[in-house]
Amino acid sequence: MVTSGTCELCSKTASSKCAGCGIAYYCSREHQKAHWSKHKHICKPFTVKEDGVLGRHLVATRRIRRGEVVLKERPLLVGPAQGTPPVCLGCLNGMTRGPGQPLACERCGWPMCSRQCAESPQHRPECQWTVAKRKSKVKISQLNVSPHPTYACVLPLRYCYQKSNNPKLFEKLEGLESHRKERKDTDKYNWDKFGVVQLLRRFYSLPDSEFTDEQLLDICGVIQVNGHEVPLSEPGHVGIYWKCSMLEHSCWANCSKSFTEAGEVLVRAAADIAEGEHLSICYTDPLWSTPQRRYHLKETKFFECNCPRCSDPTEMGTYFSVFRCTQRSVLVG
Numbered sequence: 001m002v003t004s005g006t007c008e009l010c011s012k013t014a015s016s017k018c019a020g021c022g023i024a025y026y027c028s029r030e031h032q033k034a035h036w037s038k039h040k041h042i043c044k045p046f047t048v049k050e051d052g053v054l055g056r057h058l059v060a061t062r063r064i065r066r067g068e069v070v071l072k073e074r075p076l077l078v079g080p081a082q083g084t085p086p087v088c089l090g091c092l093n094g095m096t097r098g099p100g101q102p103l104a105c106e107r108c109g110w111p112m113c114s115r116q117c118a119e120s121p122q123h124r125p126e127c128q129w130t131v132a133k134r135k136s137k138v139k140i141s142q143l144n145v146s147p148h149p150t151y152a153c154v155l156p157l158r159y160c161y162q163k164s165n166n167p168k169l170f171e172k173l174e175g176l177e178s179h180r181k182e183r184k185d186t187d188k189y190n191w192d193k194f195g196v197v198q199l200l201r202r203f204y205s206l207p208d209s210e211f212t213d214e215q216l217l218d219i220c221g222v223i224q225v226n227g228h229e230v231p232l233s234e235p236g237h238v239g240i241y242w243k244c245s246m247l248e249h250s251c252w253a254n255c256s257k258s259f260t261e262a263g264e265v266l267v268r269a270a271a272d273i274a275e276g277e278h279l280s281i282c283y284t285d286p287l288w289s290t291p292q293r294r295y296h297l298k299e300t301k302f303f304e305c306n307c308p309r310c311s312d313p314t315e316m317g318t319y320f321s322v323f324r325c326t327q328r329s330v331l332v333g
């Protein structure tokens, strides 16, 4: 991992990066300030626009070359996926994978893989709420159950926890799309009512006066619509990012995403992108057929994909979704 570069102004070795683009290095705040009039034209090569079809989306403000880093950012929130076996709530790795025996956090009882993970700030929300609201330790006796139902409430709980502990972060999360109307009465919504809302009420005695059912279901909506599967743990976990949440989908995306070891999302241009072009990533599996991809996007992200690939029956000449006719030789022969 690169941790230093040369200062954009004086070319000395520098270790602090521009927070906007994460590309330019500076040796001091003074040099960063002095260089800003030049750097502002290339920093963050996109702007957020909004329209009636896509909602907010990112548009290139200059030409972006293939391979260039478009954005790099830390997650607003991370937590276990909804359907997961028991994981350590510090590092988010599975509890049955490590060499050592899982240990229970001394304060809250949630199983952890080490003392260090039990002390990690990541684990604080459920740890503090277990002590303050549940008032009795959590006991997860079966570590090989998958999915383990108790873990479904952890990420929503971490989100709720920010309301009083980090109101600025909570406000940011609240600004993300939840598709409240479109989600209502879907199978996932009805599952969340029981699997998350009722669980938080029973397990954490979370009263309606703190969060109404509708608010909790909106939180589940934000996680569903904006959550990224992060493959940095085994099993993977979910991360919610701010700018990355503004990226629109295309099955013929011009950007690709990956993750740094530190959990940042890294979005790179997968093709040369012209100024004014929309930036996109693929929300679904590009190796699925057109009907599968469109169904998945409609069910989970609530839109009909009309990208160039979905609009072209040949899928850009690849015939990716066609059935191979095994009778060809009989028919033509």
Ligand SMILES: C[S@@+](CC[C@H](N)C(=O)[O-])C[C@H]1O[C@@H](n2cnc3c(N)ncnc32)[C@H](O)[C@@H]1O
Pocket: 053, 054, 055, 056, 057, 176, 177, 179, 225, 226, 245, 246, 247, 248, 249, 250, 301, 302, 303, 304, 305, 306
């Ligand atoms: C992660 S959010 C993207 C940001 C969102 N537009 C906003 O304003 O917060 C995903 C949502 O954006 C919209 N969206 C993304 N890509 C789209 C596309 N290609 N066509 C239509 N809507 C799209 C859908 O409403 C989708 O559920």
